[in-house]
Amino acid sequence: MIAEHIAIEAIDVLLVDVPAIRPHRLSVATMNCQTLVLVCVRCSDGVVGMGEGTTIGGLAYGEESPESIKVNIETYFAPLLKGMNAARPGAVMAKLRGLYQGNRFAKCAVETALFDAQAQRMGVPLSELFGGRITDTVEVAWTLASGDTGRDIDEAEDMLARRRHRVFKLKIGSRAVKDDVAHVVAIKHALGDRGEVRVDVNQAWTESDAIWAAKRFSDAGVGLIEQPIAAASHAGIKRLTELALVPIMADEALRWPADASALARERCADVFAVKIAQSGGLLGAASVAAIAQAADIDLYGGTMLEGAIGTIASAHLFSTFGELKWGTELFGPLLLTEDILTEPLRYENFALYLPHGPGLGVTLDWDRIDRMRRNRTRGASIAMN
Structure with a gap:
């Protein structure tokens, strides 16, 4: 027909x-x-x-x-x-x-x-076009990016008290490496086992910087390092991954599904950050996830700090993944002063809840x-x- x-x-x-x-x-x-x-x-x-x-x-x-x-x-x-x-x-x-x-x-x-x-x-919900959702919720990390140690600690404590986030990613790389490390370690020590701490360097370091910092992060209990060096340096990312001090996540290096294939073939990361915009769309992001899963590389649901539309579209796709070991970072709407929906997305108990209506459901x-x-x-x- x-x-x-x-x-x-x-x-x-x-x-x-x-x-x-x-x-x-x-x-x-x-x-x-x-x-x-x-x-x-x-x-x-x-x-x-x-x-x-x-x-x-x-x-x-x-x-x-x-x-x-x-x-x-x-x-x-x-x-x-x-x-x-x-x-x-x-x-x-x-x-x-x-x-x-x-x-x-x-x-x-x-x-x-x-x-x-x-x-x-x-x-049907958008997730049904991509194999059907496995879960109705995805865990959501919060990014601490004020650059002020005390303020970031207070912000994390507030999120924990409200049961909105228990995983925190710190944006670093704009200051001297030793200062960034001191900032991260202080926050991890303040939170202890109550909150997981990860870092995102956005390619700002050299390989030697990353090696020096990784040892100190490992000692402090930092859980993940995202894209510490230039995205084009696959060999460098591979060496950092092989050191096995702290799990390494590829992000900017994953521009297209073909990049995911190359990184997976050489085992250049422990974790892939899957982003629908960075992958050129939902189909591309699904391909990146499939490549990672086939290569036994863990998945993380990333964000470009989208508003409600991009965020919930990502959540629909991420909900279909067999395993999302490192959760997601779909907090974009929470960073904005105003919502664009008649009914805001539901964030509770450290997670984002997916709607059940047709399409995006918003x-x-x-x-x-x-x-x-x-x-x-x-x-x-x-x-x-």
């Missing part, structure tokens, strides 16, 4: 600027505000799918920015997509990937919107989004029930 042709009629891209609850300090930038890139795909059957392609720190982190995502989708993707069959998201994305290079975040946003629409059409608050969007002159064009 041939599936009905359901045309893609329109694609809208919105930039929504939302202040952060506090400065979020990375090795490459400090974020005081997050720009959510929301993509709305309207279909001829009346179904509307939503996706998100949000980045971290603009061009300081990667080759795409919120502005480039918007321009490239509107200029290149949209003319190609209009009229294509929305009921065949895999075929649509294959065409898109075949014609246009790179643009992983933009492709992720469009693909998420297409799969959201398709799941709504079928009356409802956007368009009045609030319209108030925060950068260009408000087209607000009426994205109003939805």
Whole structure:
């Protein structure tokens, strides 16, 4: 039986600027505000799918920015997509990937919107399109990134008391290595066994820096080191992994599924950070996870500090993984001062709870989004029930 042709009629891209609850300090930038890139795909059957392609720190982190995502989708993707069959998201994305290079975040946003629409059409949660969820909750770590030791300790204590997070990742790499190590060790000592501490260096160190720090982290009980050196240095990551002082997680090195294959073949990490935007979409992220599982490499559900759309899309996919040993980092909406949903995502008992409705299972608050969007002159064009 041939599936009905359901045309893609329109694609809208919105930039929504939302202040952060506090400065979020990375090795490459400090974020005081997050720009959510929301993509709305309207279909001829009346179904509307939503996706998100949000980045971290603009061009300081990667080759795409919120502005480039918007321009490239509107200029290149949209003319190609209009009229294509929305009921065949895999075929649509294959065409898109075949014609246009790179643009992983933009492709992720469009693909998420297409799969959201398709799941709504079928009356099932998005997770059912990727094998079906195994769990209704995913554990969520919290990132401590103020850069102030006392403030970070207080923040972690508050999260533990509220039973919202018990795993803490520290963003380091912007200061001298010895200062970063002292900062991390002090926080771990303050939390003791009540909270797990991990670090993310965002490629800021040399290999010798990482070796020196890893010994001290191991002695202090730090549980994981994420991307300590340059993503291109597969040999260096492999040597750090083989030292076995602290488990090593690959993140920026996993730009495409092909990178996952290369890293797995050489056993260049103990853990893979799976990110839907970094992998070019849900399909790419699922491939990265499959490669890791086949190579007996552990999984971690990563984030690009997306808002509610990218976060819950990631959670739908992560819920289908056979094992998510290192949990997730899907705290993005909690870092923002305002929510874009009529009913916020549910964070309780150290976990994020997945909704059960069709598609992404969430409802956007368009009045609030319209108030925060950068260009408000087209607000009426994205109003939805």
